[in-house]
Amino acid sequence: MGLVIIIKTHRPENLFNEGTKADIMIRTIIAVILAAVILIVSLPFLGLQWLLQKKWPHFGERGSFRFMQFAFRLVSLPLGIRLTVIGRENIPQDRPCLFIGNHRSWLDVILGYPFLPSITGFVAKNDFTKFPILPIWMRRLYCQFLVDGDIRQNLQSILAAIENVKLGVSMVIYPEGKRSTGDDERELLDFHEGSFKIATKTKCPIVPVAVTGTRERFERQFPKVRPGIVTIEFGKPIETDQLSREELKGIGAKCRQIVQEMVIRNHKDEI
Numbered sequence: 001m002g003l004v005i006i007i008k009t010h011r012p013e014n015l016f017n018e019g020t021k022a023d024i025m026i027r028t029i030i031a032v033i034l035a036a037v038i039l040i041v042s043l044p045f046l047g048l049q050w051l052l053q054k055k056w057p058h059f060g061e062r063g064s065f066r067f068m069q070f071a072f073r074l075v076s077l078p079l080g081i082r083l084t085v086i087g088r089e090n091i092p093q094d095r096p097c098l099f100i101g102n103h104r105s106w107l108d109v110i111l112g113y114p115f116l117p118s119i120t121g122f123v124a125k126n127d128f129t130k131f132p133i134l135p136i137w138m139r140r141l142y143c144q145f146l147v148d149g150d151i152r153q154n155l156q157s158i159l160a161a162i163e164n165v166k167l168g169v170s171m172v173i174y175p176e177g178k179r180s181t182g183d184d185e186r187e188l189l190d191f192h193e194g195s196f197k198i199a200t201k202t203k204c205p206i207v208p209v210a211v212t213g214t215r216e217r218f219e220r221q222f223p224k225v226r227p228g229i230v231t232i233e234f235g236k237p238i239e240t241d242q243l244s245r246e247e248l249k250g251i252g253a254k255c256r257q258i259v260q261e262m263v264i265r266n267h268k269d270e271i
Contacts, residue, residue, distance in 0.1 A: 021224070028225045030078040038071045039133040046136055061119055064140050069114040076110055080227025081217060085115055086266075087234035091207055093117055096170040097237060098199040101209030102188050102259050103174035104181075105218050107225075108211050112232050116170065123161050123173040123195075142169045158197055165202040173198065175252055181219075185212055186264050191252035199240050200248055208235035208255055210262030231266040235259070 045067075049060045076083075091097070099120070101108075109122070121142030129135045129145060142164045144157035161171045175191035199206045213230040220226070235258055240248065 024221075024224045024226055027078045027080060027227075028223065031075050031225065034078070035071075035075045038074065039137075042067070042071075042137070043133065046133075046140075049140070061140070064137065065119045068137060068141065069116075072110045073114045076107075079217070079225045081107075081111065081225075082227075082229050083111060084229070084231045085233075086231065087236075088115060090234045090236050091117055092205050092237055095204065096165045096168050096202075097205040097207050098165070098196070099170065099172040099207050099209050100175050100191070100195065100255055100259070101172075102185075102211060102263060103176055103179050104185055104211070105179065105214035107214040107218050107230070108174075111214065111230060112209070112211065115232070115234075116172075118170060119168075120170040120172060121161070121164055123157060123171060123198075125178070142171070158194065161198045162201050165198060165204050170204075171198055175255070179215075179219075181215075185215065186260065186267055188256055188260050188263070191256040193250070193252040196251050196255070200251065203241035205237035205239055206251075206255060207237050208258045208262065209233070210235070210259050210266060212263055212266045213268060229268055231268075233262045233266055235262055 049064065052059045096118075099116075113120070119141065121144065122138065123144050123146060124138070126145040126147050128138060128143075144160045144164075146157055147153045161173070164171055173195045175195040176189035177192050177195075178189070180187075180189050196206070198204075210233045211230070213228065216226070217228055217230060218225050238251075238255070240251075243251075
């Protein structure tokens with residue numbers, strides 16, 4: 001059985017008390033203000049790092065990674081989310097890997113990123129480039145951006161992600177291609193097989209990740225974040241270097257099944 005970690009992000013006596021609509025809105029506003037302050041305060045560090053990286057290209061990368069993990073933890077504190085993390089021992093500690101999983105909410109990244117053990121980039125939609133300052137941090141941490149309908153650009157982003165893994169950087173990609181907006185989180189969209197080229201071309205492990213409860217916390221009552229339960233489970237790694245060419249065929253569908261089984265297992269009927 002995997003290790004289970006429960007993080008209480010608000011006082012125990014209020015664990016299941018969602019409070020009034022005003023309380024929920026206040027918590028959300030506090031989180032937004034924290035995010036804005038963190039990004040603004042980080043500007044001098046970004047400038048200094050940019051100057052030093054002209055001489056030392058990889059200067060401050062681990063510090064940047066830890067800073068973003070800290071920032072995401074801090075932003076999530078006021079939200080009143082009870083987070084359960086399962087299977088952290090399944091994440092390879094000595095080599096890069098490809099994290100793949102279901103995707104239903106902006107909270108998937110905010111809540112999951114602090115639990116990654118080493119520098120990790122995302123293959124993300126270019127919607128993130130519309131935010132101030134944040135895209136700078138993302139590029140510093142090896143993130144690559146996808147553009148809807150731009151096949152050439154998206155191919156370049158996948159190739160860049162492959163090179164990142166070769167450099168020792170883990171990557172995260174959501175093979176559904178977009179956030180799933182269905183009412184039942186147990187129903188996943190199809191996984192795009194092309195997403196798995198990052199693993200099959202580098203022979204790195206694939207770590208399936210299942211997230212449950214995030215859309216119910218945020219997008220269902222956007223822009224407010226409702227307190228409640230979220231579960232993140234890291235599945236056992238799939239060693240692509242031990243699979244034959246025949247076994248690698250349809251790897252996306254196989255991973256989808258694994259993720260869906262974890263989602264079904266962790267789904268809460270009343271969240």
